Amino acid sequence: MTSPAPFTAADYRARMNRAAEDALAAGLAGLVVAPGPDMDWLTGYRPAAATERLTLLVLAVGREPVLIVPTLESGDVEKAPGGEALTLRDWRDGVDPYGLAAPLLADGGRFGVSDNAWALHLLGLSRALPSSSYVALSEALPMLRAVKDAAELERIAAAGASADATYEEIKKVTFAGRRESEVAKDLAGLLIGFGHSQVDFTVVGSGPNGADPHHEAGERVIGDGDTVVLDFGGLMHGYGSDTTRTVHVGEPDDEVRKVHAVVQEAQQAGCAAVRPGVACQEIDRAARAVIEEAGYGEYFIHRTGHGIGVTTHEPPYMIEGEEQPLVPGMCFSVEPGIYLPGRFGVRIEDIVTVTEDGGRRFNRTSRELAVVA
Structure with a gap:
């Protein structure tokens, strides 16, 4: 590379x-x-x-x-x-x-x-x-680092491609019978192997742990039938990656499929709302409306997105009350989720940049619910 x-x-x-x-x-x-x-x-x-x-x-x-x-x-x-x-x-x-x-x-x-x-x-x-x-x-000066130039966008795109390659590989490993911390170690190794210089986080939230959006990978043994939230990223060429996909060990039941479909629709709605001049809060509103309409509003407990650049969390934030208009070159996450306490969670996240006429995702892996072993 x-x-x-x-x-x-x-x-x-x-x-x-x-x-x-x-x-x-x-x-x-x-x-x-x-x-x-x-x-x-x-x-x-x-x-x-x-x-x-x-x-x-x-x-x-x-x-x-x-x-x-x-x-x-x-x-x-x-x-x-x-x-x-x-x-x-x-x-x-x-x-x-x-x-x-x-x-x-x-x-x-x-x-x-x-x-x-x-x-x-x-x-x-x-x-x-x-x-x-x-x-x-x-x-x-909340927008000091928010609007990226072509050279910065190139770096964020490379970091996103590395994270995508990591996801494609992690789906091939065995999940059942292994600890969350072991899968997290696999994620970290893959990120480094695909060009990252620094790993900032490797969230592996299995079963009920997936209902905690910032769960630290622990010693819980992943079992057959678990839904697993994978959220990982770090720095490559000095710029950040951050992506989330949700997988399932074995065939998921109807409820898991339903919740995942709602989050997938919400994430698509958030990304589709991205265009110059739109207020940041409108991205949050677009994603949140889908989840609320499906009856899961109380289980979407965080903002829809955050800026990314030389750090993985920075302005602008996609949250109600943020009226800053989107500008071409801004980069941020779109990551709605549903978290059912004591049961499971689902989150899907891409990094998006604002273009002259809309938005472009830096993460391109499938957003469908993946079945893993």
């Missing part, structure tokens, strides 16, 4: 410039970005671990992007893909890093701060800039 061309320093500079301009348009004095997915997307720099030592990207219109970083890690920044687009301000242990940051952030300004910033660091900035205020980046 051919790897996509890497992002360049020019790509990262363009992202940082756009982020600064978006911040200005939102009435912010600038952005302060801690290590995590936002910093990774903006700069290509991903510290080995976030620590008590302050690392902070400062962005504002009319200023060069500045990365405040501990001296002992400055060499790593220079090796990052976007490193040459950054001005480094390094600091040694014993120096007050918040005092170093203060001149870059006019006191009294309102700044967007990445959601995963440590309270320790935000409190340090507040002491150095007592008149400044902060707002979460996902609240101030």
Whole structure:
């Protein structure tokens, strides 16, 4: 499998410039970005671990992007893909890093701060800039990473194809008589084998465990007659995959077939509703209406979808009350489900991108109820 061309320093500079301009348009004095997915997307720099030592990207219109970083890690920044687009301000242990940051952030300004910033660091900035205020980046600029360019879409498509290949192979393994954790290990190995660099989750919910949408694969032994929810994904080329299919060990009874058919119809309705200009909540409404009409509304207990990109969960969210209109290039899951407590669950999930005239799925495996051994 051919790897996509890497992002360049020019790509990262363009992202940082756009982020600064978006911040200005939102009435912010600038952005302060801690290590995590936002910093990774903006700069290509991903510290080995976030620590008590302050690392902070400062962005504002009319200023060069500045990365405040501990001296002992400055060499790593220079090796990052976007490193040459950054001005480094390094600091040694014993120096007050918040005092170093203060001149870059006019006191009294309102700044967007990445959601995963440590309270320790935000409190340090507040002491150095007592008149400044902060707002979460996902609240101030929820669409910062939501609209993907062609290179990003290529990566998400590759991750989706890898997840699809994983599903096709997992259907061939034996389920009956094995623990959920064993099947989960198979899923993880297949994802890596088909090109993923990181596995984030492998949900294997058999029988009554399938009624828990985020069940962690456990030691329950899968039996003949079990419905099994398989939800798995991770990162490939830095971008996420996330797909769910429901299988059945042996021939399913009429009720399982009925519930699965309702979820399949709901998932199709959600995907069919995708087109530019439609509010995110309309995707949730379209899928939920099918399940409610079938009499299972109280058993659909989560939103219909979430955005995906450099993380597997990010804005936008397909949920009632989200009026953000869909824009070509947005990518998100459509994953309705029905969960019957103590009995079984069914979920079907594809990643979808908004096109100029509708939507396109990145997952193409059959959505029919598969029978496994």
